[in-house]
Amino acid sequence: METIAAIVTSPGTAAVSIIRLSGSISHEVIKRISNISDEELIPGSFKLKWIIEKTENIENKIDQALILNFKAPKSFTGEDVIEIQCHGGSWLSKKILELCLENGARLAKPGEFTERALLNKKIDLSQAEGILDLIHSRTELSGANAVNLYQGFLGQKIKTMRDALLKLLAELIACIDFPDEVDEYPVKKFTEKLSFTILDIEDILRSEKSGQILREGFKVALAGKPNAGKSSLLNTLLKNDRAIVTDIAGTTRDIIEESMNLNGIPVVLSDTAGIRDSDDTVEKIGIELSKKAIQGADLILWLEDINNVTDYDNFKNEIEELKQSFPDKDFLVIGTKVDLLDETNENLNSSNFNLVISNETQLNIEELKNYIYNKANPELKSVADSCNVSINSRQADLLRQCKESLAKALEAADSGIAHDFWTIDLKAAIARLGEITGDDLTEEILDNMFSQFCIGK
Ligand SMILES: Nc1nc2c(ncn2[C@@H]2O[C@H](COP(=O)(O)OP(=O)(O)OP(=O)(O)O)[C@@H](O)[C@H]2O)c(=O)[nH]1
Ligand SMILES: [Mg+2]
Known part of the structure; x- marks a missing residue:
């Protein structure tokens, strides 16, 4: 097998960068580009040495680096492996990689170290x-x-x-x-x-479903009529002013997708354009995107400004129609801006909403998070302390x-x-x-x- 090399740390300014070599001439390559000797290449050891660019007449010190040595088959790939821990920075690690490539290694393909570990039976495909x-x-x-x-x-x-x-x-x-x-x-x-x-x-x-949630996130769509407080709720949940909030109906046009970590569960929130009849071309496209986001979501938070609900029968019918349009979807109907209601208002006790919230006073925001967490998937919670996959x-x-x-x-x-x-x-x-x-x-x-x-x- 050819000897492969790559920078294994992410590019950019950092304290340390690592270059990895794997293959039968890894030891040869490191000897050619450093002052390490045969005696110092002890399996399972590390040595602080100089990386040196050697030309016919001069030897140019590039960096002092820690050289880790693994002997086949006791390495991640099952082959002879050398890891060079040099100082960070994109130029330096690229320079050392170049030296490895000029001295007998070739650039590794994506995932090639892991592929070799698989082919050498160090790990299975799963x-x-x-x-x-x-x-x-x-x-x-x-x-x-x-x-x-x-x-x-x-x-x-x-x-x-x-x-x-x-x-x-x-x-x-x-x-x-x-x-x-x-x-x-x-x-x-x-x-x-x-x-x-x-x-x-x-x-x-x-x-399978919990696997999808753990990898892609539990998808929650924030939907409802314009001005209901969807973007405000996104910002409240993220604790960050991510989306533009104004009192102009139809502010959000494109879907704004953001991830959050809800007590260990990855959740993907989609703030959508308010749904209404509109003649505005851009808004109409946004509304179509909202419907798609609802279709793709695991849970839909349907937001309604509680102060705008006056006719309960009409409201109930609207919600029923909505649920019928997306029959296999899970809706949580949320009454928003509850802080604007006075305590005697009958809407406050209304059973028409699954939950009433306020972005202004944070009322029931924790309850909403708990609801999403419990909904995400009850099995997820046992992943951490079991052998389940x-x-x-x-x-x-x-x-x-x-x-x-x-x-x-x-x-x-x-x-x-x-x-x-x-x-x-x-x-x-x-x-x-x-x-x-x-x-x-x-x-x-x-x-x-x-x-x-x-x-x-
Ligand atoms: N009093 C009060 N006002 C709120 C609350 N949540 C949102 N608002 C206000 O309601 C207005 C609309 O809020 P947005 O979050 O932009 O509403 P939206 O649903 O994203 O609206 P569109 O993007 O137009 O569909 C803004 O002026 C917000 O400040 C709340 O809990 N209480
Ligand atoms: Mg909005």
Whole structure:
């Protein structure tokens, strides 16, 4: 394998930057560009040395750096690895990388270090996805899920399932190949085993939604009529004047999307244009975008200025119509600007609203946050202190395909056809599980997976 090199820290001014080398000539490269000696290259050690640009006549000191040495197979990639911790700054790290490239290494592709760790069986594919999740995680719960995936908790479950199916396949093949020596495989035993595996798969599949929330965030749309206080609520929740707030109806046109960390749950808030009949071209486009945001949201906060509600029957009908337009959506109807009502006003006790709030006095803002938190997904809270992993969409798709194949194999066995036919779908199911862990790797999987990584990982 060629020796690869990359800057693994993010560019810009910083105290320290790290350049990583991996491959069979990593040690050669570092000797060519520093004053480290063979004796000093002790596996698992670090040395403070000079990085030197060596030309025919002169040796030019570039920086004093800490050189970490890992010997194959005891490294992240399973190969000889050198890490150079130099002083930060984009010029310096680029210069040292250039020296590595001029002295025998080539630039690593995105995710290539992790890909090598996978190919050298240091990690499985689901663990590689765990690393990717960890890098992109936005909250402690996303991070905890990523760490569980990286530790191989999902990979182990899948491997156990796959091994059991492989054993079953071997037993079936023995019955087919040696009918005189091996008894026919009992249908009941076969269907029972597959049914249990299907139940296990369904159990894992239940974490798909929480996996989506942990990776992409729980999507909350702030919608309602113009001037209801949507942008003000966005600013209140973010504790930041992110959106423009005015008393002019129709202020917000484009969707404003912002993320927040709600006690560990990543939440994506979308402030939308107020929905009303309008002749204004730009506002009309904004309103269409609002409807799309509602369609894509996990929860819609429908805001209504409580002071404007005078006809309750009409209001109820409007809300009913709204819910019918988005039948599968979850709405929380919120009465806003409650601070402008006097305490005797009957709207205050109105059961027409799920919640009444004030951005001005912060009334019920904490309650609203708790509501969103509890709604996000009750299972999420157990991620941090368990070995559970919430799966991603690739893993979910493969599990669904596996389940389908198992169901077909079950059908084949039940219908009384020959054992040969049972094995076709069983083999397909095993292959899908193998794709989750990378035991059945294709070029396509590798390319898709590692193109999402950054250079240096
Ligand atoms: N008294 C009071 N005024 C509020 C409250 N929330 C918002 N407002 C005022 O209501 C007006 C409209 O607020 P926005 O947040 O811009 O309303 P919006 O729903 O985003 O309006 P559009 O973007 O036009 O759809 C502003 O003048 C705000 O200061 C509140 O809780 N109490
Ligand atoms: Mg607005």
